[in-house]
Structures are given as C-alpha cells and as structure tokens.
Amino acid sequence: MQAMLALSSVISLAGLAWLLLWLWRDYCIDAYRQRLFALRDELFDLASASAHGLSFPSPAYAQLRATLNGLIRFSSKVDLVAIGILSLRMRGMAYRPAAEFDARWARNLGRLDAEGGARLESLRQRMHLATAHFAIVSVPHLLVLGVPILLAFVGAVLVRAVLHSAVRAVPARLSALRARMESMYDAAAFDEGLSAA
Amino acid sequence: MTKSNKTKADLVAENRVLRRIDSANGWASVLRTAIKWGGMVGEARYAWLAVDSLAGQSTVADIGLKFLAEVGVSDVLAWLLAGGAVVFGLVQKKLRGDTIQRLSGRIQQLEQQIDPRRTSSHLTVRGQTNPVDRE
Numbered sequence: 001m002q003a004m005l006a007l008s009s010v011i012s013l014a015g016l017a018w019l020l021l022w023l024w025r026d027y028c029i030d031a032y033r034q035r036l037f038a039l040r041d042e043l044f045d046l047a048s049a050s051a052h053g054l055s056f057p058s059p060a061y062a063q064l065r066a067t068l069n070g071l072i073r074f075s076s077k078v079d080l081v082a083i084g085i086l087s088l089r090m091r092g093m094a095y096r097p098a099a100e101f102d103a104r105w106a107r108n109l110g111r112l113d114a115e116g117g118a119r120l121e122s123l124r125q126r127m128h129l130a131t132a133h134f135a136i137v138s139v140p141h142l143l144v145l146g147v148p149i150l151l152a153f154v155g156a157v158l159v160r161a162v163l164h165s166a167v168r169a170v171p172a173r174l175s176a177l178r179a180r181m182e183s184m185y186d187a188a189a190f191d192e193g194l195s196a197a
Numbered sequence: 198m199t200k201s202n203k204t205k206a207d208l209v210a211e212n213r214v215l216r217r218i219d220s221a222n223g224w225a226s227v228l229r230t231a232i233k234w235g236g237m238v239g240e241a242r243y244a245w246l247a248v249d250s251l252a253g254q255s256t257v258a259d260i261g262l263k264f265l266a267e268v269g270v271s272d273v274l275a276w277l278l279a280g281g282a283v284v285f286g287l288v289q290k291k292l293r294g295d296t297i298q299r300l301s302g303r304i305q306q307l308e309q310q311i312d313p314r315r316t317s318s319h320l321t322v323r324g325q326t327n328p329v330d331r332e
Contacts, residue, residue, distance in 0.1 A: 015279070
C-alpha cells in the first residue's frame with residue numbers, strides 16, 4: 001500500500017506542477033487574447049459602420065486598436081507580480097506618456113459624438129477589466145502569495161490614510177491609483193502597438 | 198508617430214522612467230522564475246520524501262510488483278480519467294491552433310480590403326507569442 005501511495009503521489013505532484021506552472025498560464029494567455037481579439041473585432045465593426053463620427057482613419061480608432069494590439073502582443077509579460085512591482089517602482093514618479101495618452105484619448109473622443117465616445121470608453125473599460133482578471137487568475141501559485149501582499153498593501157494604504165486623517169480620501173486615492181495604473185499600461189501597450197504596426 | 202520637441206530635462210526624466218520600468222520588468226521576471234522553480238524544487242522534495250520512505254524496505258522490483266498488485270479498478274479508472282482529460286485538452290489546443298492558422302490569413306486579407314492601413318498584433322500564424330517577444 002505504501003509503494004502505491006508513494007508512486008501515485010510522485011506522479012500526481014509532477015502532473016500538478018505541469019498543470020499549474022505551465023498549462024494553466026498558457027490557457028489563461030489564450031483566453032485573455034481571445035477576449036482582446038473579440039474587443040478588437042467589435043471596434044473594427046464599429047469603425048466599419050462609419051457611425052457616431054468613428055471610421056478607420058479616426059485617431060480614436062487608431063489609438064484604441066494600437067493599445068489592444070500592444071496588450072495582445074505582450075500579454076505573456078503581464079501578471080500580478082509585474083503590475084505590483086511596476087506600481088511600487090513608479091510610486092511618486094510622473095509618467096509623461098501616461099498623461100499624454102490620456103490627453104490624446106480625451107481629445108480623440110471629443111471628435112466623436114456622445115454615443116461613439118461612450119461606446120469606445122466602454123470598450124476601453126472592458127479591456128481593463130479583462131486585463132485585471134487575467135493578471136489575477138493567470139498565476140494561481142502567486143495568488144497564494146499575492147493575496148497576503150495585496151492585503152498588506154491595502155492595510156498600509158489604510159493606515160497611512162488614517163494617520164493623515166484622510167479616511168474620506170481613500171476611495172479617491174484608490175481610484176486615482178487605478179486610473180494611474182490603467183493609463184500607464186495603456187500608454188505602454190499603445191507604444192508597443194505602434195511599434196508592432 | 199509620437200515624436201515631439203522634447204527638452205533635455207524631458208528626455209532625462211523620460212529616460213529615468215523607462216529605466217525604472219525596465220528594472221521593474223527585470224525584477225518581475227526574476228521573481229516569477231524564482232517562484233516557479235522554487236515551487237518545482239519544493240515539489241521535488243516531497244516527491245523524494247515519498248520515495249525515500251520506502252528506502253530499505255523494498256527493492257525497485259518489489260515496489261513495481263506491489264504497485265501492480267495493489268492497483269484496483271477504481272485507481273485505473275481515476276488515472277484513465279486524468280490522463281484522458283490531459284490528452285483531450287492537448288488535442289483541443291492543437292485543433293484551436295490549426296483553426297487559427299486556417300482562418301487568420303483569410304480574416305487579415307478580408308479586413309485589409311476594408312481597412313488598407315489595418316495594424317497587427319504580430320502573433321504567430323497559430324496565435325502564439327512571437328519568438329522575438331519572448332522573455
């Protein structure tokens with residue numbers, strides 16, 4: 001019985017390692033790319049309909065498509081660890097391309113009508129949602145470590161906010177942090193999308 | 198495309214940011230690899246402990262014979278189910294790659310007829326990460 005247990009444990013451990021460390025991540029990358037391709041197709045169809053001021057030569061179309069292309073291309077480099085380390089390393093630094101990206105995005109959306117702008121903004125939000133989902137679920141072994149780190153980070157933010165008597169500013173701070181990270185990633189993906197073009 | 202007249206201070210600041218991003222990517226890559234292979238080492242240790250618990254009690258031939266003798270129908274069924282699921286997944290993955298390879302060229306061609314300036318994500322024809330973009 002002991003021999004049976006030992007051998008099946010060894011084989012199961014090897015299989016689990018293969019599943020968690022290689023197959024799962026590959027599947028998540030494929031699924032994430034699939035979501036982004038679906039968003040890119042939706043964008044293409046919107047431009048193809050030439051409605052709401054949106055068409056293929058529209059700068060808003062080119063900007064969002066290049067961003068999606070950048071994310072699709074480099075999705076193998078996105079995960080919870082990369083985002084966490086990047087946010088720590090970039091803390092307190094002004095990232096000019098992110099500000100430029102946001103300014104350009106606002107300018108480009110302004111050239112569309114209200115519904116066109118809302119549709120593109122919705123596509124961008126869904127792109128962020130897909131990216132956040134992918135970053136979290138694609139690394140199950142890191143999730144075990146990431147949750148305590150995330151809790152520690154949230155705890156540190158809360159303690160700092162309390163110390164500065166700024167509890168009311170927490171949602172705004174978290175929202176600003178989220179917006180900052182989103183813009184930073186979008187700008188980086190946009191540059192990669194342009195270089196891929 | 199995003200070229201603009203940047204001052205020296207702008208370029209220095211941008212360079213500093215880019216170096217930080219590069220260093221963050223480097224650290225992330227090191228941490229990711231350390232956790233992945235650390236996990237493998239941990240699993241290898243437990244696999245070794247499982248085998249080591251039999252040391253001095255049996256020969257390899259004994260273990261093989263006992264293993265075969267103790268394998269029940271439910272064990273065989275469980276292994277068949279697990280192995281079958283893995284093979285099914287791999288075959289589906291290959292089929293998906295084949296389908297992408299078959300359709301991607303056509304989609305690209307049709308979209309290019311509508312939008313001649315169509316841009317690409319530069320994945321391979323099977324929808325995988327381009328080798329030049331790998332870490």
